[in-house]
Amino acid sequence: MPETFRKIYDALSPALMFEFVYRRNHAALVSYSISVLAVCACLLFGQWPASEEAAGRHYGSIFFGMILIYMILVVTVISTAHASLSIAGEKEKKTLTLLRLSGLTPAEIIFSKAAVSLCFIVFLLLPTLPLALVCPFLGGISFSGVSQGLSILAVMTVFFVSGGLLISILFKKNYTCISFAAAFLIFIHFGFFVLDDLINYRLETYNYSRVETRYFSIFSPVEMWGKFFSSIREPFSYHRGSYRRDYFLDLSCGESAAIYSAAAAVMFFSSVKIFERYLKWRED
Amino acid sequence: MIEIKNLYKYYGSLMAVNNLNLSIEKGEIFGFIGPNGAGKSTTIKILSTLLNPSAGLCKINGINVVDDPYSVRRILGYMPDLFGLYEELKVCEYLDFFAACHKIPYRDRAAIINDILELTDLTIKKDSPVGGLSRGMKQRLCLAKTLIHDPLVLVLDEPASGLDPRGRVEMRMLLNELRKMGKTIFVSSHILTELADFCTSVGIIEGGRLVVSGRIEDVVKSQGVSRHIKIKVLDNLELCENILKSMPEISNIESAVLEKLFTFEMRADDQALADLLRHMITSGVPVVSFYDKGGNLEDIFMKVTKGQVS
Numbered sequence: 376m377p378e379t380f381r382k383i384y385d386a387l388s389p390a391l392m393f394e395f396v397y398r399r400n401h402a403a404l405v406s407y408s409i410s411v412l413a414v415c416a417c418l419l420f421g422q423w424p425a426s427e428e429a430a431g432r433h434y435g436s437i438f439f440g441m442i443l444i445y446m447i448l449v450v451t452v453i454s455t456a457h458a459s460l461s462i463a464g465e466k467e468k469k470t471l472t473l474l475r476l477s478g479l480t481p482a483e484i485i486f487s488k489a490a491v492s493l494c495f496i497v498f499l500l501l502p503t504l505p506l507a508l509v510c511p512f513l514g515g516i517s518f519s520g521v522s523q524g525l526s527i528l529a530v531m532t533v534f535f536v537s538g539g540l541l542i543s544i545l546f547k548k549n550y551t552c553i554s555f556a557a558a559f560l561i562f563i564h565f566g567f568f569v570l571d572d573l574i575n576y577r578l579e580t581y582n583y584s585r586v587e588t589r590y591f592s593i594f595s596p597v598e599m600w601g602k603f604f605s606s607i608r609e610p611f612s613y614h615r616g617s618y619r620r621d622y623f624l625d626l627s628c629g630e631s632a633a634i635y636s637a638a639a640a641v642m643f644f645s646s647v648k649i650f651e652r653y654l655k656w657r658e659d
Numbered sequence: 660m661i662e663i664k665n666l667y668k669y670y671g672s673l674m675a676v677n678n679l680n681l682s683i684e685k686g687e688i689f690g691f692i693g694p695n696g697a698g699k700s701t702t703i704k705i706l707s708t709l710l711n712p713s714a715g716l717c718k719i720n721g722i723n724v725v726d727d728p729y730s731v732r733r734i735l736g737y738m739p740d741l742f743g744l745y746e747e748l749k750v751c752e753y754l755d756f757f758a759a760c761h762k763i764p765y766r767d768r769a770a771i772i773n774d775i776l777e778l779t780d781l782t783i784k785k786d787s788p789v790g791g792l793s794r795g796m797k798q799r800l801c802l803a804k805t806l807i808h809d810p811l812v813l814v815l816d817e818p819a820s821g822l823d824p825r826g827r828v829e830m831r832m833l834l835n836e837l838r839k840m841g842k843t844i845f846v847s848s849h850i851l852t853e854l855a856d857f858c859t860s861v862g863i864i865e866g867g868r869l870v871v872s873g874r875i876e877d878v879v880k881s882q883g884v885s886r887h888i889k890i891k892v893l894d895n896l897e898l899c900e901n902i903l904k905s906m907p908e909i910s911n912i913e914s915a916v917l918e919k920l921f922t923f924e925m926r927a928d929d930q931a932l933a934d935l936l937r938h939m940i941t942s943g944v945p946v947v948s949f950y951d952k953g954g955n956l957e958d959i960f961m962k963v964t965k966g967q968v969s
Contacts, residue, residue, distance in 0.1 A: 469743030472709065473804070476732050477760035 412502035415442065435513030436520075436607050442507050443524050446500055447600060450532045451560060454496045458539025459556040461488040462650070466547050481651040485540060489643070492536045500528075520607050527603060527632045531596060534635045537642035538563075544650050567591035567598075590623045599631040660685040660812060660843040661706065666715035668701050668867075675701040677867035679715070683845065683860070685811075688838050690858035691847040692960060698867040699847045700740065703816050706845065707737040719812055733761075736810035740817040742801050746790030750781060750800060753789050754807055761808035771807065779803040779833065795826035802833065813837065815846045831857055851957045865964045876929075878959060885910065885924035887952035888932070892919050893945035902939055919947075 462484075465471040474484060507525065511518045542555045571592045592598050606628065626634070661683040668676040676698045683689045693699045704710040705717055708728035717724045724731050745753055751772055758768045776782045779799045784792060792800060798818065805813060818834070819827045834844060835857050848854050854861065855875065862872035871878055879886065892899050896919060903912050903923055908931070912923040925932070936949050 465743075468745075469739075469741060470745060472739055473742065473757070474760075475709065476707065476735070476737050477757055478732065478762060478808070479760050 408502045415506045435510040436515030439510035454535040455539040455556045458492040458536045459542040459552040462543035463552040475654050481654045485647050530632045530636045534639040537639040540646045541642045567595045588621045599628045603628040662718040664716040667713045669713045687859045688844040690854035690861040693864035697864045734811045736805035736813045738805045738815045744789045751785045757804045758807050775803045795822050813844045885926050889950040890921045891947040899944045
């Protein structure tokens with residue numbers, strides 16, 4: 376690694392230097408990126424309109440949907456898992472004691488861990504990014520649609536990294552953290568639906584009118600992404616069978632993203648505060 | 660340099676440290692001795708700002724560890740008994756990272772790292788991965804990391820545990836070197852004979868209470884523990900033995916005729932030892948060597964402790 380890079384990292388934070396320069400897993404990331412790029416290129420080739428007539432169909436939105444689902448899966452699973460193992464890994468390896476006495480501030484450690492997780496995700500998504508930007512040329516989706524999708528994805532990345540970091544600070548062992556991260560993901564995606572079902576089951580209106588009222592599920596990423604997909608493709612139907620859904624609070628996907636960014640900020644600063652207290656006195 | 664007053668630490672209802680009082684001067688090597696569960700590591704963790712004391716005062720270089728732990732960490736080097744290492748890093752990268760953490764300027768780092776590697780005899784392993792080092796080398800690397808910011812005080816928790824005999828000797832030599840550099844060293848160990856070799860003062864803790872502390876000579880004197888003396892003579896063994904037997908304060912005389920060596924225990928101060936040597940020489944015993952092994956720390960330890968845990 377050239378000296379200039381080391382100096383830049385050094386000036387930013389030794390923790391960043393440590394994570395980016397010294398911990399070498401660059402080769403694995405590069406080979407991963409190349410393989411993802413190859414798979415996406417094959418998908419794109421498969422979706423590419425064969426004739427001018429076929430080009431009239433909305434291949435761009437279909438292809439962007441496919442890429443976005445892949446990106447969502449990567450962001451949801453890997454960012455939470457990566458962040459949830461960051462501090463817990465230091466605890467488990469007993470290196471946190473050395474970091475505590477090293478002169479690094481708790482905020483510096485947290486910021487560097489968050490930066491590493493975010494950069495890791497960006498690196499994983501990097502091969503798909505140019506392909507996503509090609510989609511508007513295939514028709515069916517505009518650049519603003521693509522940028523909206525990617526912005527929401529960025530917000531969700533920050534949200535899941537913050538959640539993962541909070542989990543990592545609260546627990547000591549890697550396996551506990553990864554279990555809680557899985558529970559966190561399951562709850563955040565499906566727990567609100569279960570809550571709504573429980574409430575609706577207890578309400579008599581549901582039994583007579585067959586109308587479901589959604590109270591909490593609007594906060595689920597599943598609901599948010601559903602709305603986003605419906606906005607870029609044919610209108611998404613909220614009617615299913617004989618049931619009808621009413622929304623207690625009807626949020627657009629932009630508004631949901633704003634709520635997620637606020638939640639991410641709260642989780643991140645809570646993590647810093649908890650970690651400061653932890654590092655000051657608690658023995659790991 | 661280190662001052663501990665009325666220190667208490669509770670873990671729930673368990674009292675780990677009970678009214679501990681200690682004062683260590685600059686440049687001393689203080690040996691902290693105690694059986695397992697005596698409260699040594701708890702005291703060390705409080706000193707190193709890793710644990711909050713339940714009550715009492717603990718100061719390093721005049722800075723209260725509770726009020727300003729971050730300032731204490733700048734002047735303190737702590738080596739834990741169980742430590743983790745970033746095994747994927749090279750030795751020089753590992754030290755460079757911790758030097759950067761301590762805000763050592765980039766241009767100065769290489770020279771400092773080279774000096775530290777030389778001091779800890781790790782220069783040859785500079786570019787080796789940390790994971791490939793032996794236990795003794797890892798121990799030395801951890802000590803090198805502890806020294807990277809040139810701390811005034813070193814707190815070492817069992818630095819020689821798990822080392823082979825050669826590793827222990829090297830660690831002892833290294834600590835002596837650091838002592839010459841003017842560092843104040845607070846070291847805990849179970850290996851009492853080794854502590855006696857390089858410590859200037861000791862403290863024995865049991866059940867969370869400091870049972871005895873002070874300079875080794877003073878502790879030996881106060882506890883009435885015999886000093887272990889070894890004499891080698893050229894000839895005239897019989898006369899030598901008669902002189903030794905005639906002195907009531909001498910006990911457990913053992914002689915090795917072939918080696919012309921006498922070992923015995925003597926309850927005496929420095930003046931009495933000098934008088935004994937003079938008496939032998941004036942009586943015509945050709946003394947080749949006269950060696951005071953000091954008071955046996957093990958004897959003191961066994962005498963003052965009862966095997967209690969806190």
